[in-house]
Amino acid sequence: MENTRKAGFVTIVGKPNVGKSTLMNTLIGQKIAITSYKPQTTRTRIRTVYTEERGQIVFLDTPGIHKPSTRLGEYMDRAAESTLKEVDLILFLAESGSGPREADLEVMKLLSRTGTPVITVITKTDAVKKAQILPVISEYAQKWKLLTGEEDAEIIPVSARTGSGIEELKTMIFEKLPEGEPFYDEDTVTDETERSIAEEIIREKILRLLQDEVPHGTAVSILSMKFREDRPLCDINADIICERESHKGILIGKGGAMLKKIGMAARTDIEEMLGCKVNLKLFVKVRKDWKDNENMMKSLGYNVKDL
């Protein structure tokens, strides 16, 4: 008898910094989404594809759900919420360090209204003592019961860092997905372009190397990306857009030292992604208030119509 294969869409939600992008990268076994220790790292919806004998899972990583204060913030919330009703399954991520806090409860309320099945994933279990995890799980179970009236909330503790619980989570996901033919070729990993992944890699380095205020006001836009015909080399020119002259100064650093650091770290990752040498040139530009200007956001790739 022929095996029936599963196929479906799974969205990953939760408050900022809970580990959504890291978990997605671990599940697919490749780094596509950028991650950092700062909240609000992910700004748009990122789609990745995982295919194996059991079937195909299309993951949607989303920006962390939070209270928006700018148009960019609003956009990020829409990016997270608009996927909820269209998917087959929601992975709701929560930290293992404590039971549900206000921000988690807000997300849980929102999820319980969508009617889409939910698996609660307790993240970063490597960072807490084992004995702490069970009480956290039972607190989530109780809250789900209050919200949905159902006893059997599905909850699983995992660590994206050590891989603990990841195989079990995949099994749970496949159990919940409908039978069906794959949506993408089996060797597709993402529908993001190399250009947009390269932009995100540069933004990741800025997030990791600089203090909060600067990266959160920063966007990256690749002006040109050309592969040489005579050798394996790609020339990339990119703009780093920031909000203030003072931020520009910080991004460039003393004698250009910070920009050099950002460029070197980004180049290494982009070379790995493209599989060839990269010649990366970065330019820093100031565009005041771009985060509140719809046209400027659009030109930087944050288009509300795409959601």
Ligand SMILES: Nc1nc2c(ncn2[C@@H]2O[C@H](COP(=O)(O)OP(=O)(O)OP(=O)(O)O)[C@@H](O)[C@H]2O)c(=O)[nH]1
């Ligand atoms: N110890 C530990 N840290 C983790 C784990 N997963 C993620 N992290 C860390 O948690 C931080 C946030 O991870 P991200 O994956 O960027 O979180 P996110 O939920 O995508 O964040 P936003 O995109 O900002 O909403 C990073 O510093 C990760 O290295 C884990 O399993 N264990």
Ligand SMILES: [Mg+2]
């Ligand atoms: Mg993220």
